[in-house]
Amino acid sequence: MARATGPERRLLAIYTGGTIGMRSEGGVLIPGKGLAAILRTLYLFHDEEYARAHGLPEDLLVLPPASPDQRIIYKVLECQPLFDSSDMTITEWVQIAQIIEKHYAQYQGFVVIHGTDTMAFAASVLSFMLENLQKPIILTGAQVPIHALWNDGRENLLGALLMAGQYIIPEVCLFFQNQLFRGNRTTKVDARRFAAFCSPNLPPLATVGADVTINQELVRKVSGKDQLVVHSNMECNVGLLRLYPGISASLVRAFLQPPLKGVVMETFGSGNGPTKPDLLQELRAAAEQGLVIVNCTHCLQGTVTSDYASGMGMAGAGIVSGFDMTSEAALAKLSYVLGQPGLSLGDRKELLAKDLRGEMTVPRAEEDRSSLQGSRVAWLLSLNSSQEANDMQDILMPSLVLAAAHAGDLNTLQALEELGRDLRLEDCSGQTPLHVAARRGHAAVVTMLLQKGVDVNAQNEDGHSPLLLAVRGRHQSVIGLLRAAGASLSPQELEDVGTELCRLASRADSEGLQAWWQAGADLEQLGYDGHCALQVAEAAGNSDVVALLQSFQGRVGTQPQAP
Ligand SMILES: NC(=O)C[C@H](N)C(=O)O
Numbered sequence: 001m002a003r004a005t006g007p008e009r010r011l012l013a014i015y016t017g018g019t020i021g022m023r024s025e026g027g028v029l030i031p032g033k034g035l036a037a038i039l040r041t042l043y044l045f046h047d048e049e050y051a052r053a054h055g056l057p058e059d060l061l062v063l064p065p066a067s068p069d070q071r072i073i074y075k076v077l078e079c080q081p082l083f084d085s086s087d088m089t090i091t092e093w094v095q096i097a098q099i100i101e102k103h104y105a106q107y108q109g110f111v112v113i114h115g116t117d118t119m120a121f122a123a124s125v126l127s128f129m130l131e132n133l134q135k136p137i138i139l140t141g142a143q144v145p146i147h148a149l150w151n152d153g154r155e156n157l158l159g160a161l162l163m164a165g166q167y168i169i170p171e172v173c174l175f176f177q178n179q180l181f182r183g184n185r186t187t188k189v190d191a192r193r194f195a196a197f198c199s200p201n202l203p204p205l206a207t208v209g210a211d212v213t214i215n216q217e218l219v220r221k222v223s224g225k226d227q228l229v230v231h232s233n234m235e236c237n238v239g240l241l242r243l244y245p246g247i248s249a250s251l252v253r254a255f256l257q258p259p260l261k262g263v264v265m266e267t268f269g270s271g272n273g274p275t276k277p278d279l280l281q282e283l284r285a286a287a288e289q290g291l292v293i294v295n296c297t298h299c300l301q302g303t304v305t306s307d308y309a310s311g312m313g314m315a316g317a318g319i320v321s322g323f324d325m326t327s328e329a330a331l332a333k334l335s336y337v338l339g340q341p342g343l344s345l346g347d348r349k350e351l352l353a354k355d356l357r358g359e360m361t362v363p364r365a366e367e368d369r370s371s372l373q374g375s376r377v378a379w380l381l382s383l384n385s386s387q388e389a390n391d392m393q394d395i396l397m398p399s400l401v402l403a404a405a406h407a408g409d410l411n412t413l414q415a416l417e418e419l420g421r422d423l424r425l426e427d428c429s430g431q432t433p434l435h436v437a438a439r440r441g442h443a444a445v446v447t448m449l450l451q452k453g454v455d456v457n458a459q460n461e462d463g464h465s466p467l468l469l470a471v472r473g474r475h476q477s478v479i480g481l482l483r484a485a486g487a488s489l490s491p492q493e494l495e496d497v498g499t500e501l502c503r504l505a506s507r508a509d510s511e512g513l514q515a516w517w518q519a520g521a522d523l524e525q526l527g528y529d530g531h532c533a534l535q536v537a538e539a540a541g542n543s544d545v546v547a548l549l550q551s552f553q554g555r556v557g558t559q560p561q562a563p
Pocket of ligand 1: 017018019020083084085086114115116117118141142143144
């Protein structure tokens with residue numbers, strides 16, 4: 001973390017509300033206007049003499065000298081209306097991000113004065129909305145109003161201004177009680193004590209005592225050239241579901257209904273949950289219908305693993321591990337990832353599995369698994385001199401090929417193919433590399449495998465073809481590639497498609513319906529109760545889906561082939 005230089009540092013303090021500026025009315029605290037006026041009267045927050053001597057405009061405040069050769073000059077931008085943060089939503093946080101975007105060039109840092117109740121959510125959302133940050137954005141607030149005699153607001157706000165003014169921290173942070181945290185790692189843990197926040201799975205970026213101690217290696221590095229990108233398109237239909245002992249399948253089903261598009265599921269311990277088949281079936285069905293589920297532990301510390309039989313892996317491959325993310329960060333990430341336009345379901349899950357803004361610790365083994373290049377492959381391929389080595393290659397090769405297909409690792413597949421390895425190998429469950437690549441939506445790998453002449457309609461042990469897996473993953477480009485290569489759904493795969501289409505229609509899942517149509521399914525097939533998807537969509541009032549289905553009517557067999 002570089003120390004900021006220059007005689008003047010300009011900051012924008014965006015005041016959104018919260019206890020820090022509240023006043024008492026009728027015995028309760030309500031957001032209070034005029035924070036800048038209060039700060040102007042406090043010497044620690046404004047050096048009037050300096051302001052006059054330097055002819056600073058009326059709306060600027062200046063801190064007393066923090067170092068002999070530097071002044072921090074700031075402006076308080078008061079939002080209208082001011083909020084108790086319990087009332088804030090993604091809409092307000094998008095507005096804050098847009099304010100930052102508008103003033104980004106003018107200021108060297110930003111402080112967001114915010115209520116504490118939802119501050120961890122706000123910090124998490126802002127961290128995903130603001131990509132390629134080169135300047136500090138520091139959220140702070142208080143447990144007690146700043147004008148009270150005994151309060152934490154003064155210390156917190158002054159600390160946030162000093163950190164934003166004196167250091168170049170290219171992150172969304174939260175400053176509270178002398179600690180600077182990465183914002184998307186925080187959670188509020190105390191309703192009354194001044195130490196209201198903690199960062200359970202990442203140490204603070206900085207700690208203030210007699211000295212300011214910076215945890216250099218934790219601070220994210222600035223990438224010099226990249227422009228700030230503000231992602232305002234955040235998906236609001238995301239939710240949080242906390243599992244508890246005895247939770248019923250019907251309750252889970254009720255919660256997972258449209259318009260919900262993604263859910264953070266808080267599970268027990270290291271990512272475990274009840275193994276009741278009906279509950280798992282609900283989760284599996286929802287995931288298959290395209291609902292994105294992120295598994296986070298409801299423990300304050302620790303990470304989701306796959307150590308137990310009761311792990312959520314039981315519910316199927318549809319559930320993404322949130323590792324050690326807080327629920328606040330997971331919800332924000334889900335909202336960001338689902339809000340990104342033009343991505344397939346597989347792409348979205350891949351993004352969720354990555355550490356995007358320092359919000360989670362991905363175990364090293366996971367990272368390694370996603371890229372097979374490097375020492376292990378090189379080692380394996382170098383073993384070509386002895387019979388023993390050949391035997392070893394024969395044993396390991398199918399899983400290596402499948403793992404490369406899973407990771408979308410085209411280079412490794414090409415290397416293996418050049419060495420004469422058979423890309424049509426299947427594993428013990430009949431899964432071919434094409435199945436795996438189709439399921440994950442890796443269009444480049446699918447193209448390469450098709451060019452090598454693999455069987456486009458190969459069936460795995462469950463009788464599933466690569467096309468069906470691509471449909472389930474809603475990977476439209478892959479569906480197009482497979483269809484162009486002659487793939488078609490088998491009568492067995494189409495057996496109960498009517499019921500599935502009705503479910504998709506009831507969930508307003510246009511993407512899912514489109515995938516089936518593209519794969520050649522007849523969308524007029526009736527479900528188990530004799531209704532078709534169009535009737536279900538009409539009854540549910542899903543007008544977009546009705547329009548989509550009507551546009552497909554009478555077009556069976558005319559679906560586009562390769563893109
Ligand atoms: N301490 C606080 O700021 C709590 C307040 N209810 C808020 O979140 O706005």
